[in-house]
Amino acid sequence: MIQYSITLNQPEKHYIDISVKIDTKGSEKLNIQLPAWRPGRYELANFAQNIRKWYAVDEKGTELSSYKIKKDCWVIETGGCIEVSIKYDYYSNLLDAGNTYFNENQLYVNPVNCLVYIQERINEPCEIQLTNLPENYTIAGSLSFDSGHKAVARDFHALADSPFIACTDFKFRKYIVGNYNFSISIVGNAHPDWEKMIPDFQAFCTQQIDLFGELPVKDYHFLYQMPDYKYYHGVEHLASNVVCIGPAESLNTDEFYADFMGISSHELFHSWNVKSIRPVEMYPYDYSKENYTPLNYVTEGVTSYYGDYILLRSAVYTWEVYFAKAARTVERHQHNFGKLYQTLSEASMDAWIDGYKTGAPDRKISFYQKGMIVAWMLDLNMRRDTNNSQSLDSVMRILYREFAKKDKGYSEADYLHIVSSIAGKDYRAFFEKYVWGLDDVAPALHEALNYIGCELNRRPSALHFEDWFGFRLLEVDTVNSNVITHIAPDSPAERSRLSIGDKIIAVNGISLDAVLNLNEVLREDKTGIADISFTRNRELLSAKLEKGPNRYYPVYQIFKKAEADDAQKGNYKLWANQEF
Numbered sequence: 001m002i003q004y005s006i007t008l009n010q011p012e013k014h015y016i017d018i019s020v021k022i023d024t025k026g027s028e029k030l031n032i033q034l035p036a037w038r039p040g041r042y043e044l045a046n047f048a049q050n051i052r053k054w055y056a057v058d059e060k061g062t063e064l065s066s067y068k069i070k071k072d073c074w075v076i077e078t079g080g081c082i083e084v085s086i087k088y089d090y091y092s093n094l095l096d097a098g099n100t101y102f103n104e105n106q107l108y109v110n111p112v113n114c115l116v117y118i119q120e121r122i123n124e125p126c127e128i129q130l131t132n133l134p135e136n137y138t139i140a141g142s143l144s145f146d147s148g149h150k151a152v153a154r155d156f157h158a159l160a161d162s163p164f165i166a167c168t169d170f171k172f173r174k175y176i177v178g179n180y181n182f183s184i185s186i187v188g189n190a191h192p193d194w195e196k197m198i199p200d201f202q203a204f205c206t207q208q209i210d211l212f213g214e215l216p217v218k219d220y221h222f223l224y225q226m227p228d229y230k231y232y233h234g235v236e237h238l239a240s241n242v243v244c245i246g247p248a249e250s251l252n253t254d255e256f257y258a259d260f261m262g263i264s265s266h267e268l269f270h271s272w273n274v275k276s277i278r279p280v281e282m283y284p285y286d287y288s289k290e291n292y293t294p295l296n297y298v299t300e301g302v303t304s305y306y307g308d309y310i311l312l313r314s315a316v317y318t319w320e321v322y323f324a325k326a327a328r329t330v331e332r333h334q335h336n337f338g339k340l341y342q343t344l345s346e347a348s349m350d351a352w353i354d355g356y357k358t359g360a361p362d363r364k365i366s367f368y369q370k371g372m373i374v375a376w377m378l379d380l381n382m383r384r385d386t387n388n389s390q391s392l393d394s395v396m397r398i399l400y401r402e403f404a405k406k407d408k409g410y411s412e413a414d415y416l417h418i419v420s421s422i423a424g425k426d427y428r429a430f431f432e433k434y435v436w437g438l439d440d441v442a443p444a445l446h447e448a449l450n451y452i453g454c455e456l457n458r459r460p461s462a463l464h465f466e467d468w469f470g471f472r473l474l475e476v477d478t479v480n481s482n483v484i485t486h487i488a489p490d491s492p493a494e495r496s497r498l499s500i501g502d503k504i505i506a507v508n509g510i511s512l513d514a515v516l517n518l519n520e521v522l523r524e525d526k527t528g529i530a531d532i533s534f535t536r537n538r539e540l541l542s543a544k545l546e547k548g549p550n551r552y553y554p555v556y557q558i559f560k561k562a563e564a565d566d567a568q569k570g571n572y573k574l575w576a577n578q579e580f
């Protein structure tokens with residue numbers, strides 16, 4: 001058994017002291033690996049940058065030879081000893097949903113970033129011990145710590161997938177759905193309205209469990225870090241999730257609460273989709289390097305679809321909230337001209353390059369956004385093809401039963417095969433257009449929505465410079481934020497000398513200030529020409545833009561059609577689990 005120990009000293013320095021005791025089993029050399037990434041975020045994280053003061057000793061305390069052969073892999077020469085103890089400090093000063101954080105108020109550990117493992121012994125049980133934990137701390141998470149603050153995990157995969165938070169003052173509630181125990185633990189200055197929140201959680205958990213027939217685990221833990229500043233990040237695990245969302249004081253406002261519920265439902269859905277139903281390329285996870293799969297449009301796209309859709313089905317969201325959020329997703333995808341260059345499956349692979357960064361303009365798409373749209377289209381089209389007898393639910397159930405429950409991963413060919421067999425027709429052409437190809441999803445979604453009596457509409461942007469000239473600004477009403485962030489292809493802005501990063505200071509000879517913004521000047525203009533003065537670095541430049549026939553950056557909206565017939569209303573009811 002590999003024994004990990006985490007000792008708490010000097011929280012203000014944010015280093016945790018880690019010790020790893022390994023019985024050598026007679027090995028002359030041990031290859032010790034620290035994960036290079038963490039499941040849920042498909043990019044290299046280089047956690048080794050947080051390690052200092054690394055050394056190893058034998059059972060007598062004699063230091064052993066230890067050296068790196070990769071940025072995050074060490075060799076320890078055991079010299080024939082029985083037991084090796086590795087000691088290192090891990091810098092824990094990043095508070096989000098996937099890192100490790102230690103300060104005066106809490107110890108929050110994601111074992112996948114700070115604990116090392118031995119590849120050949122990854123399936124051995126392991127033990128984790130916390131030392132120097134303040135007496136008034138309690139521990140939240142899926143690991144069962146005993147009164148001596150010790151817990152055992154089935155293997156390193158389970159340990160890596162079990163974040164925990166130790167602190168004094170959780171906002172805490174438990175609830176039950178069927179045979180399953182759920183808990184909610186919140187760190188931060190939030191004041192949850194439990195009377196509202198618990199029934200909402202029970203509602204979406206019930207819907208998800210009903211969809212699959214069971215929850216993959218007996219006990220499930222929702223862990224929240226709620227800082228006082230704006231933040232939005234969630235990470236899934238099999239028996240828990242961590243969400244870092246703020247500002248805490250906004251929890252009970254409608255918009256924040258809707259996002260809070262959305263991310264919570266999304267992360268729970270991952271307990272099935274990716275923690276259980278997993279692409280074969282990540283089965284099991286290899287923490288030492290990139291795990292390439294084309295299937296993040298299922299792991300994240302399908303989860304993004306169900307996260308909110310389940311909230312509609314369980315009446316936690318009204319249809320107005322659901323359609324507004326869905327339309328925003330469509331809009332964000334449609335306004336990203338990376339859609340002209342990168343397919344959905346390519347986006348999965350490229351996550352490992354810069355999938356979580358802004359990156360080069362209009363180069364790439366989000367598999368969350370387009371993946372959600374494509375999942376919705378699949379669901380509606382399969383309902384249409386089978387007269388409502390089958391849906392994407394059926395596909396997810398088969399993936400769970402035939403792959404997750406049989407301890408194996410699925411391939412993209414498996415996914416296409418299941419979709420086609422459930423729908424009773426070959427879906428390859430659909431995949432060629434929207435998964436492997438660059439066809440525009442907006443008209444296809446509009447058509448798919450017709451089956452449930454709904455439609456995707458566009459109306460012009462209220463901002464003249466977006467609508468007629470084809471560029472967007474960082475913010476509209478702050479004079480210091482008149483910085484160009486986006487330029488639409490083939491627009492007057494693209495044909496001009498304007499560039500992303502330019503700062504607009506005047507238009508048609510009128511200087512912009514805190515009172516007068518660009519939109520107001522252009523709205524009054526009758527000439528159709530925008531003579532723009534801007535700065536680039538320290539140079540003052542100008543560009544003349546002329547309105548053309550085309551419009552840019554429209555606002556997307558999803559509506560119920562006033563003229564929907566009874567068949568469409570019936571389809572809607574089966575899809576939404578409520579009357580049209």
Ligand SMILES: [Zn+2]
Nearest residue numbers: 266270300303
């Ligand atoms: Zn996700």
